[in-house]
Amino acid sequence: xxxxxxxxxxxxxxxxxxxxxxxxxxxxxxxxxxxxxxxxxxxxxxxxxxxxxxxxxxxxxxxxxxxxxxxxxxxxxxxxxxxxxxxxxxxxxxxxxxxxxxxxxxxxxxxxxxxxxxxxxxxxxxxxxxxxxxxxxxxxxxxxxxxxxxxxxxxxxxxxxxxxxxxxxxxxxxxxxxxxxxxxxxxxxxxxxxxxxxxxxxxxxxxxxxxxxxxxxxxxxxxxxxxxxxxxxxxxxxxxxxxxxxxxxxxxxxxxxxxxxxxxxxxxxxxxxxxxxxxxxxxxxxxxxxxxxxxxxxxxxxxxxxxxxxxxxxxxxxxxxxxxxxxxxxxxxxxxxxxxxxxxxxxxxxxxxxxxxxxxxxxxxxxxxxxxxxxxxxxxxxxxxxxxxxxxxxxxxxxxxxxxxxxxxxxxxxxxxxxx
Numbered sequence: 406x407x408x409x410x411x412x413x414x415x416x417x418x419x420x421x422x423x424x425x426x427x428x429x430x431x432x433x434x435x436x437x438x439x440x441x442x443x444x445x446x447x448x449x450x451x452x453x454x455x456x457x458x459x460x461x462x463x464x465x466x467x468x469x470x471x472x473x474x475x476x477x478x479x480x481x482x483x484x485x486x487x488x489x490x491x492x493x494x495x496x497x498x499x500x501x502x503x504x505x506x507x508x509x510x511x512x513x514x515x516x517x518x519x520x521x522x523x524x525x526x527x528x529x530x531x532x533x534x535x536x537x538x539x540x541x542x543x544x545x546x547x548x549x550x551x552x553x554x555x556x557x558x559x560x561x562x563x564x565x566x567x568x569x570x571x572x573x574x575x576x577x578x579x580x581x582x583x584x585x586x587x588x589x590x591x592x593x594x595x596x597x598x599x600x601x602x603x604x605x606x607x608x609x610x611x612x613x614x615x616x617x618x619x620x621x622x623x624x625x626x627x628x629x630x631x632x633x634x635x636x637x638x639x640x641x642x643x644x645x646x647x648x649x650x651x652x653x654x655x656x657x658x659x660x661x662x663x664x665x666x667x668x669x670x671x672x673x674x675x676x677x678x679x680x681x682x683x684x685x686x687x688x689x690x691x692x693x694x695x696x697x698x699x700x701x702x703x704x705x706x707x708x709x710x711x712x713x714x715x716x717x718x719x720x721x722x723x724x725x726x727x728x729x730x731x732x733x734x735x736x737x738x739x740x741x742x743x744x745x746x747x748x749x750x751x752x753x754x755x756x757x758x759x760x761x762x763x764x765x766x767x768x769x770x771x772x773x774x775x776x777x778x779x780x781x782x783x784x785x786x787x788x789x790x791x792x793x794x795x796x797x798x799x800x801x802x803x804x805x806x807x808x809x810x811x812x813x814x815x816x817x818x819x820x821x822x823x824x825x
Contacts, residue, residue: 434464443474454485462489463497470500479510490521495530498522502536515546526557531566534558538572542582551582562593570597571605578608587618598629606633607641611822614644614654623654634665639672640822646677647823650690659690670701678705679713680825686716686726695726706737711744711815712824718752722762735762742773745813747780754785758792767792771804776811 434449447468453461466485468475475481483504489497502521505514519540525533538557541550558576561569574593577586591612597605610629613622627648633641646665649658663684669677682701685694699720705713714737720726721734735756741749754773757766774789793801 434461443468447474454488457488459489459492459494459497462486462492463494463500466497467500470504479504481510483510490524493524493528495525495528495533498525498528499530499533499536502533506536506540515540519546531561531564531569534561535566535569535572538569542576549582554582562596565596565600567597567600567602567605570594570600571602574605574608578612587612589618591618598632601632603633603636603638606630606636607638607644610641610644614823623648627654634668637672639669639674639677642666642669642672643674643677643680643822646680647825650680650825659684661690663690670704673708675705675708675710675713676822676824678702678708679710679716682713683716683825695720697726699726706740709744709815711741711746711749714738714741714744715746715749715752718749731762733762739763742776743813744815745780747777747782750774750777750780751782751785751788754788754792758788767795768800768804768807771796771801772807772811775805775808779808 434446434453437443437445437449447465450461450464450468454465462485465475466482466489467473469478469485470482471477483501486497486501486504490501498521502518502525504510505521506518507513511517519537522533522537522540526537534557538554538561539545541547541557542554543549555573555576558569558573562573570593574590574595574597575581576583577590578594579585591609594605594609594612598609606629610626610633612618613626613629615621627645630641630644630648634645642665646662646669648654649665650662651657663681666677666681666684670681678701682698682705684690685692685698685701687693691697699717702713702717702720706717718734718736718738718741721730721737723729735753738749738756739753742753750773754770754777755761756763757770757773759765770792771789774785774792777785778789796804
């Protein structure tokens with residue numbers, strides 16, 4: 406996903422340095438700002454803003470925009486940004502464009518957003534180039550123009566704007582409007598990652614881990630995942646767990662693997678919860694605890710992760726770590742099968758064939774065995790042959806049509822993330 410970006414109050418000193426003069430009427434608020442007293446800083450800047458100083462108008466608008474140092478109030482932010490933008494303050498023009506783009510404090514208007522981003526580019530403001538590039542890329546107010554979008558992103562990226570570098574790298578990484586180009590993606594993602602952009606750090610790690618666009622280097626991949634994980638990036642935390650579990654790029658350490666899977670799972674990444682649950686069941690890196698294993702598998706299953714649904718179903722069918730419930734087991738197994746997990750499809754075929762947790766239904770059994778066969782399960786053919794001997798030709802035809810009409814309904818997962 407490509408996001409537009411505004412400036413935050415944390416960047417205000419940098420912006421002031423870039424845009425302001427050595428002596429400024431806003432200096433009274435900077436001492437309070439640097440002392441961490443944002444409320445006093447905004448109080449000092451407010452009368453200066455009311456007197457017409459563009460920098461102060463921008464800073465007060467920024468405070469109301471972000472809710473740092475003042476109550477968040479997009480209408481007030483709009484007011485002060487408009488005043489500063491009219492005096493050719495480029496950061497204010499960029500942020501004003503974003504308010505119009507997102508419809509915050511004003512009716513959404515891509516036309517006005519485009520106008521203010523374009524004004525910002527005329528004054529050489531990198532974020533405005535990036536935001537204007539997004540509008541060309543997505544065809545918002547203007548026709549889609551990928552070449553113009555890339556030109557704008559590259560201009561901002563050349564000024565070492567990490568968000569522009571990240572966007573440009575992401576375009577090549579995902580193939581948005583262009584052919585996917587791992588080498589170009591790596592070039593720009595590395596630049597953004599080295600400047601602290603967390604998603605770029607994660608994606609650079611994935612490229613290094615897979616050897617896409619760069620020479621494969623699992624150790625350097627680990628370093629990038631660690632940078633992102635320290636910023637609470639859940640998928641990078643998962644990748645650290647995976648590398649410790651498998652010993653790729655680092656010495657194998659199951660305790661470290663469990664710790665990183667736990668951090669990732671607590672940040673909501675379902676595959677990590679599944680892996681952690683299995684580690685508790687196996688006693689790998691943690692004390693064996695079937696109850697905790699079931700708990701983490703359920704959390705992951707409820708987020709739609711098919712492998713967790715499959716393993717939770719196995720626990721429910723036997724009563725390991727939680728009360729036995731064959732009806733619930735069948736329900737979870739069918740959800741995993743419906744997501745396209747082939748071994749779950751074969752299991753569901755057995756459940757319907759023998760009536761375990763579900764009403765016996767040879768037509769549905771035949772359907773699920775057929776789907777498992779189509780995905781390469783070598784044993785499902787024997788199972789289907791067995792159940793077919795109990796069916797009429799009409800039932801076989803109905804089951805075959807049902808299999809033909811089926812399509813998987815998986816939770817969207819990043820297909821570049823390796824799974825256990």
